[in-house]
Amino acid sequence: MAIVMQLTKEKIIQDFKMQLHEDFMIQNDEATADERFIALAKLVKCYVMPDWLRGRDEIVKEQKKTAYYFSIEFLPGKMLQTNLLNLGIYDLVQEALREIGVDLMDLVDAERDMALGNGGLGRLASCFMDSLPTIGAPGFGNGIRYKYGLFKQKIVNGYQVELPDAWLSSDGNVWETKKPHSAVDVKIYGNVYLVPQESGDLKPVYENVKTLRAVPYDMMQIGFKNDVVNNLRLWDVEIPEKYELDYPTLADRRRIEDITSVLYPDDATREGQSLRLIQEYFMVSAGLQTIVASYAKMGLPMAKIHEKIAVHINDTHPAMAVPELMRILVDEYELDWDDAWATTTQVMSYTNHTILSEALEKWDAGLFKEIVPRIHQIVGEIDRQFVKTWAGKVDTAVIDHTRIIQNNQIHMANLSIIGGHSVNGVAKLHTELLIEDVLKDFYLLYPEKFNNKTNGIAQRRWSQIANPSMSALLDKQIGDGWRSNIHELLKLEDFLEDATVQLDFYQVKQANKQRLADYVKKTQGIDLPIHAIFDVQVKRLHAYKRQLLNVMHIIKLYQDLKDNAALEITPRVFFFGAKAAPGYHFAKSVIKIINELANLINNDARLRDQLKVVFLENYNVSLAELIIPAADVSEQISTAGKEASGTSNMKFMMNGALTLATLDGANIEIKDAVGEDNIVIFGMDKDAVYAHYTRHDYNSRYIYETNPRLKRVVDAFIDGTIPNTHYEGHEIWDALISYNDEYFLLEDFEDYVAKQAYISELYKDKNTWQSKAMKNIANSGRFTSDDTIELYAREIWGIL
Ligand code: TH1
Structure with a gap:
């Protein structure tokens, strides 16, 4: 049973004080909000640890099929409130702290936003990280631990000025656990030759490669009141001791550190820089090597890896997952190409998030060849097989539009679609547009792959956490069942015409407006009515x-x-x-x-x-x-x-x-x-x-x-x-x-x-307005x- 079930106020106070002693050698009344936040976060981690480990062990023991959500962005914001809420100890902790003269909100303010994402795409990934354990699904995140998140925006003379977001403190991020034990090597650059073996197979031989060490940092993802804890794994780069001589100068080292240094601050467009390509391969290769190794431990046939593993490509940035899995299966586990391909396409699935043409990722084949030469070869082979498969069966124009390599460019969306079994849009209209317009040639080839999954939000953060006054009013009006079953908000339908309830909602809104007005007054000196x-x-x-x-x-x-x-x-x-x-x-x-x-x-x-x-x-x-x-x-x-x-x-x-x-x-x-x-x-x-x-x-x-x-x-x-x-x-x-x-x-x-x-x-x-507002909430x-x-x-x- 989860530790949190046995927690009392007294126990929390005792543990919290102990944690402050241990980490900072101080008493509660001397501590700053930062120190208190860190102590509380570490305590939460301790409470969750057994469930986190048990979850991992269960997956291994029961050989549960697991999904890995690969995303170049995650945008969680702050985690303290979400973690407390999901553990079911929010109120208890708040009261315990209050008893020793501490306001939980001061600790909440002390946490830095984790902003390893630009906007909707990254935030969606984080909502999914909250929802996966909540529905009890074994689904883990895989991404990059950027040292600098999305830039901090200042307005100077009306202009945007960008400052680096140094979100990590010198001790890192309190929610993460570094796992040097699980580090893997990732190879980039160099040349690859295919050398014929006695068996007649071709074996890739590498020359002059650069080896990077990928070190994982794990963050627990806590389900809502269900003892389920999943994992978000973010990779950082290090220089492997064994290959230190490959990076003799400080400048060489810096170039490596740059790989996980900054998130690309581009939403829906992309700067075509080689660093970005390296970031993409680094994350994909580190993640997949780990996943395949854990599958290998189960002792099941490699050609059936799709029965235990699903890999999701969140927009095209992780699309190299397709050729990388092929590389691992063919080169390292010596599967036949066709067997490897059959299982790879069943492992992979892809979400498209935009139809803006400037956002559809394409890479210069020359750059690709320079940075990931073996992946370049494999993509070439996938493309060749694709053309061969469809030649004579469909119009050549269709093949020309859908193949992966066109005009010396590698089309990452095409790779993701051809290399997976599912393509989804993120709202009904968007999926329709994909089918009828943007991807219509693909729809001709693979109608069965297309499906819609309208986006959603982790409602707990956007109601219970962000809007406590509305939440209290909802409790009063429809009971608190909506907190665990959001569909119970529909009960509000019964009160749409009730003038007293309308007034209550109006007052909640006004209080929230005052809260925002106070912030604007404080930060900008503007008075708002x-x-x-x-x-x-x-x-x-x-x-x-x-x-x-x-x-x-x-x-x-x-x-x-x-x-x-x-x-x-x-x-x-x-x-x-x-x-x-x-x-x-x-x-x-x-x-x-x-x-x-x-x-x-x-x-x-x-x-x-x-x-x-x-x-x-x-x-x-x-x-x-x-x-x-x-x-x-x-x-x-x-x-x-x-x-x-x-x-x-x-x-x-x-x-x-x-x-x-x-x-x-x-x-x-x-x-x-x-x-x-x-x-x-x-x-x-x-x-x-x-x-x-x-x-x-x-x-x-x-x-x-x-x-x-x-x-x-x-x-x-x-x-x-x-x-x-x-x-x-x-x-x-x-x-x-x-x-x-x-x-x-x-x-x-x-x-x-x-x-x-x-x-x-x-x-x-006001009444009509509030009635409509309540209809929306409901x-x-x-x-x-x-x-x-x-x-x-x-x-x-x-x-x-
Ligand atoms: C956004 C979409 O613009 C937005 O409509 C959608 O709700 C959200 O994704 C989640 O599905 C996108 N963000 C990016 C970011 C990059 C590239 C493409 C998109 S689409 C870097």
């Missing part, structure tokens, strides 16, 4: 996400208020939180514009607090936990067809915000869940967007010239309305008018403005990642 609509857009800055459309609406409101000093509008505060990839020029210009517009508006007394704009610096998971519960309106306004799913949309919904959305990604499924009356939809749908693509008839300049109100808004970018943005304003104006507005902001503008006006009217009727349970991952586990991996 909490009776205003809190209208929030937080996500990576990208042209397709259309933060600029939001900005255009704000400019319009500003112009209205300036035109008519007596005008009364429903007061609004617009919040933005967004990091731009450091090399993404346009996105950085949008950040500058937002900040200058905010300055202009916030300092104009004549607007009488009816309009405020706040750019929240350094948006990250912890800030999301503060912002999302305070939102009245959730902005999900991407050009239809471009946002594969979105996941913050689900978090906002769960916290009772109304979604203002295009029919894109998972917004469509949110609409299906709450009904048309409880979401605000605007703009072109995917068919309207695609019609423009086929007809080539979009003309933003025409719209601009024929709509004076819109023209005035667009001209505000260049006519001096927004101070200090001469350069950025022109860049934006050009994108919208000279370059024909790639993301159709102008076409969607009028409908967006109209729906925003509708929201302003609606908000005046139906948010269907977006739990527990259910999403259960579908992966059953339908793709076969581990349940």
Whole structure:
């Protein structure tokens, strides 16, 4: 039985004090919040250790089929609250600490965000890490232990400045355990020759390779109140003692250390750098060598490895898992190519997260050959066999579009699809687009591989942890069963028309808005009226996400208020939180514009607090936990067809915000869940967007010239309305008018403005508004990642 079952307040206090003695040689009353956090985290680790070890032993003993989720990004944020909650000791620990004069929240604040991810893709991986043990599935994570996470964003004179995120303390991360015992070697560079053996087989012989040591750091992933503990394994690089002579100078050593030094700060686009390719191979090779070795210990035939092991390729970054498993099976375990291929394709599965063409990963074959020569050979052979298999059976054009090597480039999505048995999109519309458009040739070849798995969220973090006041109200209204079974939120449906309950939810929202307003006051000195609509857009800055459309609406409101000093509008505060990839020029210009517009508006007394704009610096998971519960309106306004799913949309919904959305990604499924009356939809749908693509008839300049109100808004970018943005304003104006507005902001503008006006009217009727907000909360349970991952586990991996 789990240790935590026997814990008492007294025992926790005693253990906590002991831990402080042991780690820091101090008493509780002398300790800083940092020291207390570390002591508590270590204590939690001790409590969990037996379950963690038992879980591992059971998998070996019972030979359970296990899934490994390979991802170049994980974005857990802070772990203390999640771990306490999942262990079922949150309240007990909080009370115990309170008894000795310690506020748990101070310890929570002391933890650093673990931000080894850019945005939705990494955060989804972390939600899955929470959900896998929660549903009792043997599913482990595999990734890289970056020394620096996603850059820390500072705003200086309105511009984004990037600072390194040195998240690891000198002792590392308290949640991890270094396992030098399980280190493996990874080989890169050099030459490979195929030397014929007596048997007639060809054997690869390596020359001048560089050997890296991959050292794993394990982090426990605790299931929700079920004693199940899984593992997230992150790899760090070291120089193996045996090969020290290969790295004689300090510069040589640094180049190696660089491999796990930084996360690539690019969301949905990629810098084609060899370091990234090495990162990908390093993670894949270290992970697979370990997995195959553990399977080998079972003494079962290698050709049946798919019966015990599933490997998931999260976006294409780990796609080298396909040729690497082939290498291990063929070169090291001497399987026939065909047997190895048959099992490899059954082991592997792949999720596609975007259809943006600039995000589809391709590598120069020359670079590939230089860095991973054996993998290059194997990919060449996979490609050859693929072409051979389909030649004469389908149009040559289909083969030309789907083969892995085209024009001396290696197409990683093609490798992932050909090398696996499952390809999934992350929302219904996205999967449809894959099938009908982006991957239609593959669908012709392998219709059975395609399936949808709509994203989900680890609801515990986004409700119980992030929104304690709403949680307490839910307990009062529908009982606390929803905390373990999120579908019980549906019970709230019975109270949608109850004016007292509506008022209670209104008050909870206002309290959360006050919490956010206090933070803004403290960090930026801006006073915010909490009776205003809190209208929030937080996500990576990208042209397709259309933060600029939001900005255009704000400019319009500003112009209205300036035109008519007596005008009364429903007061609004617009919040933005967004990091731009450091090399993404346009996105950085949008950040500058937002900040200058905010300055202009916030300092104009004549607007009488009816309009405020706040750019929240350094948006990250912890800030999301503060912002999302305070939102009245959730902005999900991407050009239809471009946002594969979105996941913050689900978090906002769960916290009772109304979604203002295009029919894109998972917004469509949110609409299906709450009904048309409880979401605000605007703009072109995917068919309207695609019609423009086929007809080539979009003309933003025409719209601009024929709509004076819109023209005035667009001209505000260049006519001096927004101070200090001469350069950025022109860049934006050009994108919208000279370059024909790639993301159709102008076409969607009028409908967006109209729906925003509708929201302003609606908000005046608090009861109706709250009823709609409650409808959203009630139906948010269907977006739990527990259910999403259960579908992966059953339908793709076969581990349940
Ligand atoms: C995001 C998608 O843009 C988003 O719609 C989706 O909800 C999320 O993944 C989770 O499925 C993506 N992030 C990345 C990051 C990189 C490359 C492609 C994508 S797609 C580095």
